[in-house]
Amino acid sequence: MKKLIELMRIDAGQPTALKSLDSAQLIELQTALITLGYPAGDIDGKYGAKTRNAWAEFLQDTHQTIAQDAIDSVTVAQLQASLDDAGQIQGYDFSSKAGTINAIKQECIRQGIGLKSQIAYVLATADHETNHTFKPVTEAYWLADPDTYLKQHHADYYPYYGRGYVQLTWDYNYEKYGKLVGEDLLHHPELALKPEIALFVLVHGFKTGAFTGRKISDYINAHATDFVKARYCINGQDKANEIAELAKNHLASL
Incomplete structure (x- = not known):
């Protein structure tokens, strides 16, 4: 900052x-x-x-x-x-999947998400949301022309559709995170795809409950580990069981 x-x-x-x-x-x-x-x-x-x-x-x-x-x-x-x-640590390596996974681990620790079970769930979310690539993606990235599709089908929040390691949507969220990272995301929403910005949004959203009002510590803490309900931090119970299994796999590797 x-x-x-x-x-x-x-x-x-x-x-x-x-x-x-x-x-x-x-x-x-x-x-x-x-x-x-x-x-x-x-x-x-x-x-x-x-x-x-x-x-x-x-x-x-x-x-x-x-x-x-x-x-x-x-x-x-x-x-x-x-x-x-708490200043952003320079030198994260986003050139490979392994480098990005390590960057997510380090950013979690830097922002105060320190339990291995919590880090595992953040990794699982990025794993799922990016289709296992660990690269920032846009909403409907699997389509040949996602921008046109989103303009037609999601005019209510276009062009502030989902971008990043987790889907950042709506103009007010772009404006908020733009202020936090010191970039004009409101006028240049495509900047949310920069790995450094996408990483900050992913971890900060989990820590503070910025996405849904639910923080990762609400479900995963020193007394409980609920990899299924933790999906409420992002998107209700959509794919909750599938992501829970990914979290278990990541936890085993930490």
Whole structure:
């Protein structure tokens, strides 16, 4: 993520009430929190309960002593440090299936999806969604001319049809993830096929529940492993049993 610019303008002398931040500052704060996996809601520059609660959670996780509805230069510096620590690792190798599988493993760990069973399910999803190629694909990729087909049959969300290692759809999701990765996905949705972007979307969506409101930890955690119901994170129960078997296979190889 880019360096925090708007938030750096906060008065260094005393805490500032979160609700007094301007729209640009709130957008920067929301983007940063969501990038780090905190449920700050929409990136809309509006102060609300989700932004306030996500900030409070961040303060608690980073052991800050400031009031939970306030922000200052110290906490902005901590936010920047957290973003720097979580910065995208360069050097992922997407040139082969093995390289992409390893990239998914490493990105899961980087974003805080650390259980082998969780990583196995993320791998299984990418495995299934890309028809076992582990290459970013478009929705209806098996057709000779998927773009024309989707324009005719899915005009409600065209051209924001599914792309990536998992299907990113709808304009608001492209806009949201564009802000998170620093690319204009809204005007150039084809960029969602870039492996680096597709990888971030895949893992971040599982971690935060961005796709359906269900997080991978809802079904796979230290106390339970439900490879069937975990499909609710992506697409109801479509192919749930088939993907569960893929997850078992990937888990055996981890």
